[in-house]
Amino acid sequence: MTAELIARLAAILGPSGLVTDAADMAAYAIDWRRLFPGRPLCIARPASTAEVVAVVKACHAAGAAIVPQGGNTGLAGGAVPDASGAQVVLSLQRMNKVRDVDPVGLTIAADAGCILKVAQDAAADMGRLLPISLAAEGSATVGGVVSTNAGGVNVVRYGMARALVLGLEVVLADGTVVDLNRRLRKDNAGYDLKQLFIGTEGTLGIVTGAVLRLVPRPRHTVTALLSVPSPKAALDLLALAQDELGDTLSAFELMSGYSFDLLRRHLDLTPPIAAGDWFVLLEAGASLSGLREAAETALAAALENGTALDGVVAETGAQAAQLWALREHITDGEAREGKSMKHDVSVPIADVPAFLAAADIAIAQGAPGAKVNAFGHLGDGNIHYNVILGAGHDGAAINALVHDVVARFSGSISAEHGIGQYRVDELVRRRAPGEIALALALKHALDPDNRLNPGKVLPAPG
Ligand code: MLT
Ligand code: ZN
Structure with a gap:
């Protein structure tokens, strides 16, 4: 056979x-x-x-x-x-073409295997922005981004991949092609079937093409790195940025002093500002003038009232790229430090400081000596609470410690990375049986023989 x-x-x-x-x-x-x-x-x-x-x-x-x-x-x-x-x-790697860019209708159509960066560049060539940005964008594909409902650093303004999908082309388990590849802004005709295939990691169908939403490319961008005394201060800074920059705020990333320690020790990268216990990288973009002035006023106020301890606003695109390189290399620095237990968690944004404090206590008590590399998308309430494992540390026990704290805040055990095979057992443990049963009923309806990506996202059908 x-x-x-x-x-x-x-x-x-x-x-x-x-x-x-x-x-x-x-x-x-x-x-x-x-x-x-x-x-x-x-x-x-x-x-x-x-x-x-x-x-x-x-x-x-x-x-x-x-x-x-x-x-x-x-x-x-x-x-x-x-x-x-x-x-x-x-x-899907050989299906790698941009099919069409519509700069007025603000859409891009691409094959599933089109590299995200290629799609971003095609949009940029037309003066438009495909507003999804991830460290892996040079190799991640449009179909992968859609199938995993990827997040990244611009979710605070533009939402996750789901928010950008206007249309999909999907092949079902029996080989039927479902053409949902419409490029409509408004389409309220019946079930929104494309949602079934976004974030379900290829378990219900194979995405072969997508139409994504574009936005006008902001003419002005402000990128700033600040050190702050605590996660609570970072939250205060977020509120200030929301007040002063409104919906021009397109990234608001939190990084711990330990994250920067990893960058310095393993990659020789250092921030151009005085060290602190925590750092924030923020970005805003707008086409109307006055953005830089608004950002500088906000940052001066933050420095004045002690919300921020030090800060720098990038003067050039190259400086902005250097600030982003710090953020983007944290995962690399962490990998060089040793084996880690990754947690991609979210809690309500206002609870992030309390979550971090509670998780730190849980780790200090339950896994003494383990180091925590906490960083992530504070603007989305999504923290990568990654624990570096030392000798004698039990990864599964650490996982349970952290996820127990997440549960206390009614949070999620996978904010943006998905479930894959890594978190199936945890998902089953943490979600109500009725929720898992509903997911399995959908799976059975679309893939009765369990042939599409079995063992991922869901437990084996009972
Ligand atoms: C990131 O935001 O850099 C990644 O999603 C996090 C990770 O590598 O854990
Ligand atoms: Zn992330």
Whole structure:
């Protein structure tokens, strides 16, 4: 049966579309953090939606499971196969074109495998902004961003990927193409079916194309880095920024002194301001003039009343990029420090300081000596509360400690990274049985044989 399926896929895809050699499959078999190694049967690399359909039908007939994969930059092991050697990885990488940019209708249509940065650049060439920005944007794909409902640093202004999706093209488990690829701003005709495929990580269908919303590109941007005495002060600064900058505020990131310590020790990166216990990187963008003055007034007020201890406003685009490099390299610095237990949590924004204090106490008591690298998207109430594991620390126990604190604040155990295979058990533990049962009913309706990305997001059907 396996040989038959491989032969069938080879006939559909041709020599450049099918990978079966173990060495060539290696890059598709494991996530970039090398935490979730798998063993695929083969890698199918279709070049068109028609080829995706043919691959899905062949797998359906052979009873083989499919693992859709974009840029393979996820943090939850959602795009890699299990170790059975029986799953087909369906890589969308060859479907990599921008289909169309409409600068007046403010839309971009792209293939699922189009690299996010390529789509951003195509929008920028037309003076428009695709307002989703992530550290992995040079390799993440449009389909991956949609399928995982990715977040990033601009959510505070533009929302998560879901808020940008106007249309989708999807291939279902039996090979049916559902063309929801409309570019309408308003479409209230019946169920909004595209929502089923956003953030469900390829478990209900394979996204093969998308239409995303663009915004006018702000002519002026202000980027500032400040040190603040505490998370509470950072929150006060957020309120001040909201008052003074309104909805021009497009990023509001919190980073701990320890995050900056990692940058200094492992990457030789230092902030251009006096050290502090906490740092905030904020950005605002607008086309009307006066933004810089408003930002400088706000920051002067913050320094004056002690909300901020020190700060710098970037004078040039290059300086802004240097400030962003600090933020974007934290994950890299953390990886060089050692093994860590990542937590991608959210709580109501106003509760972030109390959450951090409570989680620190839980770690100090339950895992003495463990270091916490806390940073993230304060403007969204989303903190990456990553715990560096020392000798003798039990990752699973630390996970439970942190998530127990999250539960006390009625928060989420996955704010933006998704569930993948990494957090399935935690999701089942933390969500009401009725919620899981509803998700399984949807899964059963769309993929009754559990062939699309089995083992991800949901527990095995009972
Ligand atoms: C980030 O915001 O940099 C990533 O989502 C966080 C991470 O690597 O944990
Ligand atoms: Zn993040």
